Amino acid sequence: MAMSEPLGRAGNIERKEPYIGPGETYESITNNISDIVLVHPKDTPRGWIFGFAIAVLVLFIFLYAITDLLIRGVGVWGINIPVAWGFDIINFVWWIGIGHAGTLISAILLLFAQDWRNSINRFAEAMTLFAVACAGLFPILHLGRPWFFYWLAPYPNTFGMWPQFRSALTWDVFAISTYAFISLLFWLIGLIPDFAKMRDRSTHPVPKFFYGAASLGWRGSARHWNRYEIAYILLAGLSTPLVVSVHSIISLDFAISVVPGWNPTVFPPYFVAGAVFAGFAMVLLLMIPVRSLYGLQQYVTMKHIDNMAKIMLATGMIVVYGYLVELYIAFYSGAELELALVQNRLFGMYGWAFWALIFFNGVCIQPLWFPQVRRNLPALIVISICVSIGMWLERFVIIVGSLSTDFLPSSWAPFTPTFWDFLLYFGTFGLFFSGMLLFIRVMPMINIFEMQVLQYKEDMKREAEQQA
Amino acid sequence: MSATSSSLIETPPRPESELPALFAKVQTYGMIAAGLGLVLLLVAGFLTSWTEVWRGYLIAYFFWFGLSMGSLGIVFLYHLAGGRWGFIVRRPMEAGAVALVAMLVMFLPIVGLVLTSNPAVYVWLDPAKIASDPIIAAKGWYLNPGAWSSRALFSLGVFIGFAFILRQSSLRQDSAPDGDFSLASRMRQLSGLGVLFYVVLMTMIAVDWAMSIEPHWFSAIYGVLFIVGQGLSVFAFIIVMVSVLVRFQPFAAIINKDRLDEYGKLMLAFVVLWAYVNYGQYIIIWSGNIHEFTPWYLNRLGEGWIVLSVFLMLFHFAVPFALLLSRLLKRNLRLLTLVAGWVLVVRLLEIFWLIAPDFVNSFGSPLIALIMTYIAAHILLGGVWFMAFGWVLQRQPVLAANDLRNDPRAMKGQVAHA
Numbered sequence: 001m002a003m004s005e006p007l008g009r010a011g012n013i014e015r016k017e018p019y020i021g022p023g024e025t026y027e028s029i030t031n032n033i034s035d036i037v038l039v040h041p042k043d044t045p046r047g048w049i050f051g052f053a054i055a056v057l058v059l060f061i062f063l064y065a066i067t068d069l070l071i072r073g074v075g076v077w078g079i080n081i082p083v084a085w086g087f088d089i090i091n092f093v094w095w096i097g098i099g100h101a102g103t104l105i106s107a108i109l110l111l112f113a114q115d116w117r118n119s120i121n122r123f124a125e126a127m128t129l130f131a132v133a134c135a136g137l138f139p140i141l142h143l144g145r146p147w148f149f150y151w152l153a154p155y156p157n158t159f160g161m162w163p164q165f166r167s168a169l170t171w172d173v174f175a176i177s178t179y180a181f182i183s184l185l186f187w188l189i190g191l192i193p194d195f196a197k198m199r200d201r202s203t204h205p206v207p208k209f210f211y212g213a214a215s216l217g218w219r220g221s222a223r224h225w226n227r228y229e230i231a232y233i234l235l236a237g238l239s240t241p242l243v244v245s246v247h248s249i250i251s252l253d254f255a256i257s258v259v260p261g262w263n264p265t266v267f268p269p270y271f272v273a274g275a276v277f278a279g280f281a282m283v284l285l286l287m288i289p290v291r292s293l294y295g296l297q298q299y300v301t302m303k304h305i306d307n308m309a310k311i312m313l314a315t316g317m318i319v320v321y322g323y324l325v326e327l328y329i330a331f332y333s334g335a336e337l338e339l340a341l342v343q344n345r346l347f348g349m350y351g352w353a354f355w356a357l358i359f360f361n362g363v364c365i366q367p368l369w370f371p372q373v374r375r376n377l378p379a380l381i382v383i384s385i386c387v388s389i390g391m392w393l394e395r396f397v398i399i400v401g402s403l404s405t406d407f408l409p410s411s412w413a414p415f416t417p418t419f420w421d422f423l424l425y426f427g428t429f430g431l432f433f434s435g436m437l438l439f440i441r442v443m444p445m446i447n448i449f450e451m452q453v454l455q456y457k458e459d460m461k462r463e464a465e466q467q468a
Numbered sequence: 469m470s471a472t473s474s475s476l477i478e479t480p481p482r483p484e485s486e487l488p489a490l491f492a493k494v495q496t497y498g499m500i501a502a503g504l505g506l507v508l509l510l511v512a513g514f515l516t517s518w519t520e521v522w523r524g525y526l527i528a529y530f531f532w533f534g535l536s537m538g539s540l541g542i543v544f545l546y547h548l549a550g551g552r553w554g555f556i557v558r559r560p561m562e563a564g565a566v567a568l569v570a571m572l573v574m575f576l577p578i579v580g581l582v583l584t585s586n587p588a589v590y591v592w593l594d595p596a597k598i599a600s601d602p603i604i605a606a607k608g609w610y611l612n613p614g615a616w617s618s619r620a621l622f623s624l625g626v627f628i629g630f631a632f633i634l635r636q637s638s639l640r641q642d643s644a645p646d647g648d649f650s651l652a653s654r655m656r657q658l659s660g661l662g663v664l665f666y667v668v669l670m671t672m673i674a675v676d677w678a679m680s681i682e683p684h685w686f687s688a689i690y691g692v693l694f695i696v697g698q699g700l701s702v703f704a705f706i707i708v709m710v711s712v713l714v715r716f717q718p719f720a721a722i723i724n725k726d727r728l729d730e731y732g733k734l735m736l737a738f739v740v741l742w743a744y745v746n747y748g749q750y751i752i753i754w755s756g757n758i759h760e761f762t763p764w765y766l767n768r769l770g771e772g773w774i775v776l777s778v779f780l781m782l783f784h785f786a787v788p789f790a791l792l793l794s795r796l797l798k799r800n801l802r803l804l805t806l807v808a809g810w811v812l813v814v815r816l817l818e819i820f821w822l823i824a825p826d827f828v829n830s831f832g833s834p835l836i837a838l839i840m841t842y843i844a845a846h847i848l849l850g851g852v853w854f855m856a857f858g859w860v861l862q863r864q865p866v867l868a869a870n871d872l873r874n875d876p877r878a879m880k881g882q883v884a885h886a
Contacts, residue, residue: 111733112733244744248744248748252751252752252755255751255752255755255756256751256752256755256756258756258757258758263752263756263758264688264689264752265687265688265689265690265748265749265752265753266688266689266692267748267752268744268745268748268752269689269692269744269745269748317664321667321668321671324668325671325688325691326688328671328672328675329675329686329687329688329690331610332607332610332675332679332686333686333760334603334606334607335603335686335760338686369660
C-alpha cells in the first residue's frame with residue numbers, strides 16, 4: 001500500500017475528489033463492511049486475535065491496579081497535600097477529551113451537512129464511549145471510597161444527605177453521565193438499520209438472534225426511516241451542546257477555584273478545543289492502521305484523513321492561542337501574582353513539562369499546514385502520538401504545576417507519581433482497546449447505509465458532470 | 469418544485485444592470501449620513517465636552533471596524549472552507565474588508581489623540597496617574613503612545629494588506645482563463661496565514677484599544693469576546709444585505725431557502741458562542757471573587773447598568789436563540805431579516821455595554837452625554853463605512869466569474885432545473 005498518495009492537479013482544493021473510492025456499488029459497500037463482522041469465528045483475522053489478546057492482558061493489569069487500590073486506598077498513589085490531584089485527574093481529563101472527536105464528528109458535522117462524516121462517525125462514536133468509560137472511572141476511584149460513588153447523585157435517603165451543588169464534582173457527575181448517556185443513545189440509534197442488515201445477512205441462528213433483537217424489529221419501511229431521521233437529527237441537536245458543555249464544566253473544575261493558573265477566563269473554550277484536538281489525534285491514530293488492516297481505503301479515503309488532519313491543526317492552533325494569550329495577558333497585567341505564575345510555569349519546578357508541551361502541541365503540528373504531510377500516513381501517526389503526549393502533558397502542567405506551587409510557599413512540594421499511578425493509567429488502555437476491538441469484531445464499524453447515501457450523492461454528481 | 473415557487477420574493481427580480489445604481493445610492497446616502505453625523509458630533513461636543521466626543525467615537529468605532537474585520541474573516545473563511553453561502557457574499561465581503569481603508573482614516577484622529585498624550589480616552593496617558601499609580605507605571609513599557617500607535621497602525625496595515633491582495637487576486641481570477649488554479653491556491657494559502665494574523669492581532673487590538681481603558685483589569689478571553697462579536701455582527705449584516713440583493717439578478721437566481729437556512733444557522737452559532745464566552749468569563753470571575761477581576765462586573769451589574777446586562781442576556785441571547793432554532797423561521801426571508809436586523813441593533817447596545825460602563829463609573833462620563841456622542845459617532849462612522857462599501861461595490865462584478873469551487877453558471881442552472 002502506498003503510504004502517501006499523490007495530489008491531483010488541483011491539490012486538495014477541488015471538491016471533485018470524492019469521499020468514496022471509485023468502482024463501488026451499493027452491493028459492494030454492504031458486502032465489504034458486513035463481511036468483516038459476519039466472518040466465521042475461526043476465520044477471524046490473526047491480527048485481531050493478537051491485538052485482542054494483548055488488550056485483555058492489559059485489561060487484567062488494570063483490574064489488578066484497581067484491586068490493589070481498593071484494598072490499600074488512594075495512598076498507593078503519589079498524591080498528597082498540596083498536590084491532591086495527580087495522575088487520576090490528569091487521566092480523567094485526558095480520556096474524556098479523547099472522546100470529544102466522536103461527538104463532534106457525529107453531531108456537529110451532521111448538522112453542518114458535512115457528508116464525509118458518514119465514513120468515520122460510528123468508529124469515532126465508539127471511541128467516545130470507551131474513552132468516557134475510561135475517564136469516568138478516575139474521579140470515582142479518586143473518591144477514596146469509590147463504592148459510595150452513588151452518594152453524588154441526588155436521591156432520597158435516610159442520612160439527610162444531599163450533593164453539594166456548588167461543587168464542581170457534582171457538576172461533573174451530571175455533565176459526564178448525560179454525555180455518556182446521549183452518546184450511547186446516538187450510537188445505538190445509528191446502528192439500528194445496520195443491525196437489521198446484519199440480521200438479514202447472518203446465516204447462523206445465534207448471531208441472527210442477537211442482531212435481530214438489537215435491530216428492534218427494523219423492517220426498513222418508509223415510516224421507519226422517517227422516524228429514524230427525526231430521532232437522529234434531534235439527538236444530534238442534543239449532542240452538539242454536549243461537545244462544548246462537558247469540557248467546559250471540566251475546565252470549571254479548575255477555574256472556579258483560585259489556585260494560581262487555574263482561573264484564566266479563556267479556560268472553557270480552550271479546554272474544548274484541546275479536547276477535540278486530542279480526540280482527532282486518537283481517531284487518526286486508530287483509523288490509519290484499522291483502515292489498512294481491513295482494506296477500507298475505499299471508504300476512509302485520503303480526503304477524509306486530510307480533513308481530519310486539518311481539524312487537528314485548527315484546534316491545535318486554538319490551543320496554542322490559549323497558551324500564548326495566558327502569557328500575554330499575564331505580562332500585560334503587570335500583577336505580581338500573574339508574573340510569578342508565568343515565571344513558575346516557564347522556569348519553575350515543572351518548566352520542562354511546559355516546554356515539552358509547547359514542543360508536542362505547538363511545534364509538532366506545524367507540518368500539517370502542508371497537504372503533502374496531511375496525506376502522509378507515517379507522518380500523521382507520529383504527529384498524532386506527539387499530540388496525545390502533548391495533551392497529557394498540558395493537563396500535567398495545569399494540575400501538578402499549579403498545585404505544587406500554590407499561594408503558600410511554605411507548603412510547596414513536588415509530586416512524585418508511584419508505580420501504581422503508572423500502572424492504572426497503562427491499564428485503562430486495556431479497557432479502551434478491548435472495547436474497541438470487540439466493537440470492530442461484532443458491529444459494522446462503518447455505517448453501511450450512510451455510505452450508500454454517500455455513494456448515491458457521488459453517482460448523482462458524476463451524472464450531472466457528464467450531462468454538463 | 470418549480471423555479472418560481474422556490475423564489476424568495478413575490479415580485480419578479482430586477483435586472484443586474486440596476487445594481488450599480490443601488491450601490492451608488494448606498495454611497496450617496498452614506499456620504500449624507502457621514503456629513504450629518506459629523507455635524508451632530510460637533511454639536512454634541514459643544515453641548516457636552518470633547519472628552520465625551522472621543523469616548524463615544526471610540527466605542528462606535530469598534531462596531532464599524534468590527535464589521536470590516538468580520539467581512540475580512542468571511543473572506544478568509546470562504547477561501548479556506550468554501551461553501552455556496554460564502555460564494556454568494558464573496559464580493560460584498562471583499563468590499564467590506566477593503567472598507568478598512570476608510571476605517572484606518574477614521575482611526576487616525578484617535579492615534580493623534582494618543583500621540584499627543586491626551587488622556588481623554590486612555591487614563592494611562594495622564595502623567596499624574598502614572599506618577600501616582602504603580603500598576604499603570606509598571607505597564608509603561610507596553611502602554612505608551614509610541615508603542616500603542618505603532619501596534620495599532622501595524623495591525624491595520626496588515627489587515628488592509630490582506631484585504632487588498634485577496635480582492636485583487638479575486639478580480640484577476642475573473643478574467644483568468646479557466647479560473648487559474650494557482651490564483652485560487654494562493655488565495656487559500658494567504659487566507660490560512662490571514663486567520664492567524666486576524667486572531668493574534670485582533671486579540672492585541674482588543675487589549676490595546678479597549679481593555680486598557682481600565683488599565684487595572686485584565687481577562688484572557690477578552691480578545692475572543694471581540695472576535696465572536698464581529699462574527700455575529702457580520703452574519704446579521706449578511707442576512708440583511710442578502711434580503712436586499714435577492715431582489716436583483718443574478719442573486720435572485722442563486723439565493724434560495726437552503727442558503728438562507730445556512731446564514732441563519734451560522735448566525736445562530738454565533739449567538740450561542742457569544743453567550744458561551746461571556747458566560748464563561750462571568751462564572752469564572754464570579755466564583756473566583758478576586759478583587760482584581762470583579763470591578764469590571766460590578767460596573768456592569770450596579771446602578772442601572774444591571775438593566776442593560778439583563779436586557780442583553782434576554783435579547784442578545786435568549787430570544788434570538790429561541791427564534792433561530794426554528795427551521796421555518798430560518799427559511800423565511802422576511803422573518804429571518806427581522807431577527808438579523810434586531811441582532812444588529814443589540815450589537816450596538818452590546819458594544820456600548822462592553823466599554824461605556826468603565827467611562828461612566830470609573831472616569832466620570834455623564835451617561836446622557838456619552839449616549840449622545842455615541843449615537844452621533846455611529847451616524848458619522850456608519851456613513852463613512854457605507855460610503856466606502858458602496859464605492860467599492862460599484863467597481864467590481866457582483867459575483868466571482870471563475871470561482872473554482874462554485875461555478876456561478878452551474879449554480880444558476882441548478883436553480884432553474886430544480
